[in-house]
Amino acid sequence: xxxxxxxxxxxxxxxxxxxxxxxxxxxxxxxxxxxxxxxxxxxxxxxxxxxxxxxxxxxxxxxxxxxxxxxxxxxxxxxxxxxxxxxxxxxxxxxxxxxxxxxxxxxxxxxxxxxxxxxxxxxxxxxxxxxxxxxxxxxxxxxxxxxxxxxxxxxxxxxxxxxxxxxxxxxxxxxxxxxxxxxxxxxxxxxxxxxxxxxxxxxxxxxxxxxxxxxxxxxxxxxxxxxxxxxxxxxxxxxxxxxxxxxxxxxxxxxxxxxxxxxxxxxxxxxxxxxxxxxxxxxxxxxxxxxxxxxxxxxxxxxxxxxxxxxxxxxxxxxxxxxxxxxxxxx
Numbered sequence: 459x460x461x462x463x464x465x466x467x468x469x470x471x472x473x474x475x476x477x478x479x480x481x482x483x484x485x486x487x488x489x490x491x492x493x494x495x496x497x498x499x500x501x502x503x504x505x506x507x508x509x510x511x512x513x514x515x516x517x518x519x520x521x522x523x524x525x526x527x528x529x530x531x532x533x534x535x536x537x538x539x540x541x542x543x544x545x546x547x548x549x550x551x552x553x554x555x556x557x558x559x560x561x562x563x564x565x566x567x568x569x570x571x572x573x574x575x576x577x578x579x580x581x582x583x584x585x586x587x588x589x590x591x592x593x594x595x596x597x598x599x600x601x602x603x604x605x606x607x608x609x610x611x612x613x614x615x616x617x618x619x620x621x622x623x624x625x626x627x628x629x630x631x632x633x634x635x636x637x638x639x640x641x642x643x644x645x646x647x648x649x650x651x652x653x654x655x656x657x658x659x660x661x662x663x664x665x666x667x668x669x670x671x672x673x674x675x676x677x678x679x680x681x682x683x684x685x686x687x688x689x690x691x692x693x694x695x696x697x698x699x700x701x702x703x704x705x706x707x708x709x710x711x712x713x714x715x716x717x718x719x720x721x722x723x724x725x726x727x728x729x730x731x732x733x734x735x736x737x738x739x740x741x742x743x744x745x746x747x748x749x750x751x752x753x754x755x756x757x758x759x760x761x762x763x764x765x766x767x768x769x770x771x772x773x774x775x776x777x778x779x780x781x782x783x784x785x786x787x788x789x
Contacts, residue, residue: 470505473604481604488596506603513602513609517627524635525659527566529701538575545601546578548612595626629654636668661698673698688726
């Protein structure tokens with residue numbers, strides 16, 4: 459069955475006009491793996507980018523069970539009530555067998571999904587490294603063009619590699635649960651080094667004292683890290699919040715705004731966006747080369763033959779890779 463699409467210029471105009479259905483259709487187009495759709499998607503993203511609009515891109519990570527969806531719903535509702543337009547790009551874990559999405563964020567964010575100021579788009583991660591769907595970056599760009607003020611990018615939250623979300627966001631927020639000193643040791647230094655704000659969730663009821671202690675522990679740990687040039691005094695910082703009681707959310711939002719504004723005024727915002735654009739250009743080249751290997755019959759056959767040789771230890775992985783690269787250079 460052929461997927462019905464709209465010409466990119468017309469679809470781009472409707473996205474820029476703020477039509478939610480057009481935005482949903484546009485994201486479906488960019489997620490397609492068909493070659494003709496990829497060409498249309500590239501044109502679409504280029505057309506929408508001409509709007510020149512920018513949103514505050516907030517990446518959100520945290521271990522499963524920390525309450526990311528509850529936080530996003532409470533935080534998103536607070537912003538929507540203030541008149542801000544909020545887009546949520548929630549990357550769901552994918553089934554290793556079918557590639558389909560296991561969870562459904564719209565069912566976990568029922569209140570927010572009904573808000574006229576909110577747009578929620580769950581996408582299967584499709585086992586892509588980093589826990590972020592390959593086309594999430596383009597979806598972020600479309601949401602900006604559609605006039606959304608804040609784009610929240612929720613990652614799967616499994617493994618340290620999901621920090622790739624930092625390469626497509628302006629602020630990176632790490633959500634953690636109340637824990638003791640042993641659990642603090644389990645939080646990798648790498649993810650703490652890229653976090654702009656650590657929010658200790660579930661600071662309510664019996665867990666509130668533990669959340670306050672945990673927040674103090676992380677604040678102390680952050681002070682031991684080397685100061686980054688893109689941070690004003692006091693950042694990165696740790697705060698406690700309660701998504702359930704909606705406590706501390708406004709304070710967290712004010713800190714996010716203050717940090718974003720400081721980076722704009724001091725040139726770090728534009729510089730970081732330029733670095734991210736270059737990063738994703740190089741990533742697209744890498745992905746394109748891998749796709750070329752798969753699509754080319756001669757290359758695919760060589761990959762299969764050399765893969766077997768590597769598995770049987772007849773040749774080292776480095777030697778096999780060099781043969782493939784040499785073959786590409788001869789073409």
